[in-house]
Amino acid sequence: MENRFKIFISGQKYFGEEVLRLCKNLNIDIVGVCCPLDDKYIGKAARRWNIPIIPAGTLTADKMPECDLGITAHSFDYIGKKTRYIPKHGWLGYHPSLLPRHRGRSAIEWAIRMKEPITGGTVFWLNAGIDRGDIAYQDWCWIPPAYYLEPSKSAAKLWRDELCPMGLKLFEIALKDVLNGEIKRKPQDNQFSTFEPDTNVKDIFRPDLLMIEHK
Known part of the structure; x- marks a missing residue:
């Protein structure tokens, strides 16, 4: 019997579903998915293919199945040390910036707010730090100057048009x-x-957030 490559995916939303679909197209076995139970993308796809689901926020080494590789795909779950060591090759994640630039959850919006002409995406190996692991693959794209006028809306557009497809290409x-x-x-x-910092969090006790324009 063929010993196929096994992957576990922690993710959500459209990007998570597309990574799952990519793995299926590459004839990779998906041994489990960690996602919100109400996720209409990767969660729905996992149920359709009878892939076991672990609810987001509850992934631990005790629940994690043996596999060759772990993947985070639009996941906000922290992958703990014991869990990181279960996959044979470790964990790969995708971050929408040219790491080590713009670590953190609002990477796209900060690149736009800082009026940078280019940004990109990075597939990297997870470690104990936030977005600090070794780089595997990177690519870049332009940030149109018009995007500087509405950073939040432009960040969503840049993700949809450039950085989401880029992440799928790099994962492939x-x-x-x-x-x-x-x-x-x-x-x-x-x-x-x-x-x-996360631009969605407004905390007057955090001076670093004063960089954000309050409307």
Whole structure:
């Protein structure tokens, strides 16, 4: 009997579903999914294919099935140390920035707010830090100057038009390489690193949030 490559996915929404679909197209076994129980994308797809679901926020090493690779796809769950060590090759995630720039949950919007001309996406290996793991694959795209006028709306558009398709393309490259036994890792250069707060959280006791224009 063929010993097929096994993947576990922690994710949600459209991007999570598309990563699941990508794995199916590559003939990869998906041994489980961690997602919100009401997710209408990857959750619905997992139920359709009878893939076991672990509710978002409850993933632990005790619940995690043995597999070759873990993937985070639009996941906000923290993958703990014991859980990170269960997959044979570790965990790959996608972050919509050119890491080490713009670590954190609002990476796209901060690149726009800082009026940067380019941004990009990074598939990286998860470690204990937030968006700090070794880089596997990266690509870039332009930020049109008109986007600077409405950072929040523009961030959603840039994700939809550029960074979401880019992430799927990078995951496809990464998965094909891993399937062929090729593992790429390059440490992030921390002299260029930035970390910004979540723009959806307004806390007057956080001076770093004063960088955000309050409307």
